[in-house]
Amino acid sequence: MRALTVDPKTAGSFQVDELPDPEPRQGELLVRGLAVGVCGTDKEIVRAEYGWSPPGRERMVLGHESLGRVVTAPDGSDFAAGDLVVGVVRRPDPVPCGACARGEFDNCRNGRYTERGIKELDGYAAELWCVETDYAVTLDPKLEHVGVLMEPTSVVAKAWEQVQRVGERAWYEPRRALVTGAGPIGLLAAMIGVQQGLDVHVLDLVEDGPKPHLVKELGATYHHQDVDEVAAHLQPDVVIEATGVGQVVFSAMRNNAAFGVVCLTGVSPAGRKLEVDAGSVNREIVLQNDVVVGSVNANLRHYRQAANALAAADLDWLAGMISRRVPLESCTDAFEAQPDDVKVVIDLDGRR
Incomplete structure (x- = not known):
């Protein structure tokens, strides 16, 4: 089989290799890979800024945003040949x-978790892969062409769950949400917000192209003005921050509604300094009973929530998020950004 592999210690080392077909162990599915999504974490790994190969090996199969179809399943399991599935990332x-x-x-407390395609476990960017039945989730068959969005959707499903749990520490009835950043995480966060019946606003830098169109088609409102101006005007009950840009993060913290919840999902680069009136930020948080919470990764519950959210979404809208599909043999192109990119996907099955 063909697989996209990388040495996380060597920048630019990713390549398509021929590897032996995997043999499923007891309790595992054998899955034919259909597609993997490419995200910022994958790009960090190929730049040798992040990632760990399995112990005793230099190279690792990349890919954590999976989509595949079951080839064989253990007798007595809840899976059958032909099922559309994704593999959970973390163990x-x-x-x-x-x-x-x-x-x-x-929410691992000691950091000894492992992750498919990221930390010490092979990923899903292969024509065939195996996954334990306990870490596979089925998708509605109609999602065959967009189900690769499952993993990022699980991340924002968790973020919304965290917001709900924090808000319910007292009376909680949010009406307006601001999502900062219109990349895949931001757009999927907005999608779930709309599904919850909220008045959703999305802020991003670009003034044209696919992002404003996707927000409009979702039924949300798009903004590209200064974040302080937008947030101060909206006074959102919930902010889902998906940029990781320091100025945006602190603007969101300063300008939400009283008793508001800010959920940070974007990861900020280290080493960049920013002048912040820490006293003012602290005063706002304390006197308004605000909460700022970080959220990353997802467990099985969030994957199932994501499966339901995708099944309830408009298929054409989801398809519009996938701006490019690149065949495995041309995978280098998937890591070269283009102006109108939203989500780039590598197709693993040449028959698609």
């Missing part, structure tokens, strides 16, 4: 910590 640590022991491995 709990072996100790395990209290969170991992209770299925909340997305």
Whole structure:
């Protein structure tokens, strides 16, 4: 089989290799890969800025945003040949910590978790892959061409769950949400916000192209003005921050509604300094009972929530998020940004 592999210690080392077909172990599915999504984490790995190969090996199969079709399934499992599935990214640590022991491995407390295609486990960018039945989730068959959006949707499903849990510490009835950033995470966060019946606003820098159109088609409102101006005017009950840009993060924290919740999903680069009136930010958070919470990764519950959210979404809208599909043999193109990129996908099955 062909697979996209990389040495996380060597920049630019990714390539398509011929590897032996995998043999499923007891309790595993054998899956034919259909597609993998490319995100910022993948780009960091190919630049040798992040990632760890499996112990004792230099190279790792890349890819954590999976989509595949079951070839074989264990007898007595809930899966059957032909099922459309995704593989969960994270695995709990072996100790395990209290969170991992209770299925909340997305909140691992000791950092000994592993992740497919990222940390010490091969990923899903292969024509065939295996996955434990306990870490596979089925998708509605109609999502065959867009189900690769499942993993990023699971991330924002968790973010919205965190917002809900934090808000319910007292009376909570949010009406307006601001999503900062109109990349895949921001757009999918906006999608779930709309599904919840909220008045959703999305802020991004670009003034034209696919992002404003996607926001409009979703039924949300698009903004490209200064973040302080937009947030101060909207006074959102919820902010989902998906840029990781320091100025945007602190503007969101300063300008939400009283008793508001700001959920940070974007990762900021280290080493960049920003002048912030920390006293003013602290005063706003304390006197208005605001909450700022970080959210990353997802557990099985969030994957199932994501599957439901995608099944309820407009298929044409989801398809519009996928701006480019690149065949595996041309995978280099997937890592070269183009102006109108939203989500770039590598097709693994040449028959598609």
